[in-house]
Amino acid sequence: MRKTTIVRLMIAASLMLVGYILAKLLRVKYETNTYEVGTAFSDISISTDTADIIFALSDDGTCKVECYEKENAKHSVAVENDVLIVRVNKSWYDYIGYNFGWSKITVYLPKAKYNALFINESTGNVEIPKDYLFENVDISLSTGDVNFFASVSKLAKIKATTGNIRVENTSAGALDLSVTTGKVTVSGVTCRDDITVGVVTGSAYLTDSSCRSVISSGITGSISLNNVIQEVCP
Incomplete structure (x- = not known):
């Protein structure tokens, strides 16, 4: 075997060993x-x-x-x-x-009862079960899904850049839901004021819900309303 070949093999083996050691040291x-x-x-x-x-x-x-x-x-x-x-x-x-x-x-x-809930994160999923009642909610994330089943007496604002938002079987004063890319699903919700839905690219589905009005905005996508009732509260 030529000397240059041996040297190259030794260098390659050394680099592999260094890479293995670094991988061990840098592993979270x-x-x-x-x-x-x-x-x-x-x-x-x-x-x-x-x-x-x-x-x-x-x-x-x-x-x-x-x-x-x-x-x-x-x-x-x-x-x-x-x-x-x-x-x-x-x-x-x-x-x-x-x-x-x-x-x-x-x-x-x-x-089960608290005044305000604020969540701000980059990547991950958020799940708030039906056991809770808040006055105001503000949830914002870049990538991930939000499953929200708690009650809100005033405003629930939920925003995701990439992901899905699901609000089901609850009541709220008002809902403000928006995604850049993803899906918004509202089902079985009683809303005293407005339901605002913003989807840049994706879809919005509202089913078996009531509110004062539905406000929708988007660029590329669709919205579907099934058994959504307008109710004007005094």
Whole structure:
């Protein structure tokens, strides 16, 4: 075997070994952490980058936030000015690495009624079950789906750049739902004021619902109304 061939094989083997070591070192690791909350609050604010967010009623009357999260990008959980604040703590170098997992945030709440819910995230799914009643809701994400079944006495505003929004079997003061690319589904909803639906590219389906009026906007897509009743409340 020629000397140059041997050298090339040694270089290739060295590069493969370095690549393997770097892959091990840069691989993102996940862990589960539970944050206990001992202070009462009326509002909820969640800001994260990539995570699924789920709400559930607590079975012991206490509040806790369970996070399956990156070990180098943990979430902080605290109550400030009557607001439960959950946010991710990351620096620019935390984005380096191979990500083979997916973060998940489960919020266990001791009661069903709260004033405001604010969620802002980049990528992930959000699910709010029917157990809850809020005054106002503001959910915004870049990529992901929102399944919303809670009641809202005033305004529920839900926005996704790419993804689907589903609101079912609930009541609201007003709904403002918008996606750039995706689908909006409203079913079994009683709305005291307007249902506003904006879809740039995609479809909107409204079924078995009532409201004061439906306001729709879009560029490329369609809207379907089936058994949508106009009701004017005093």
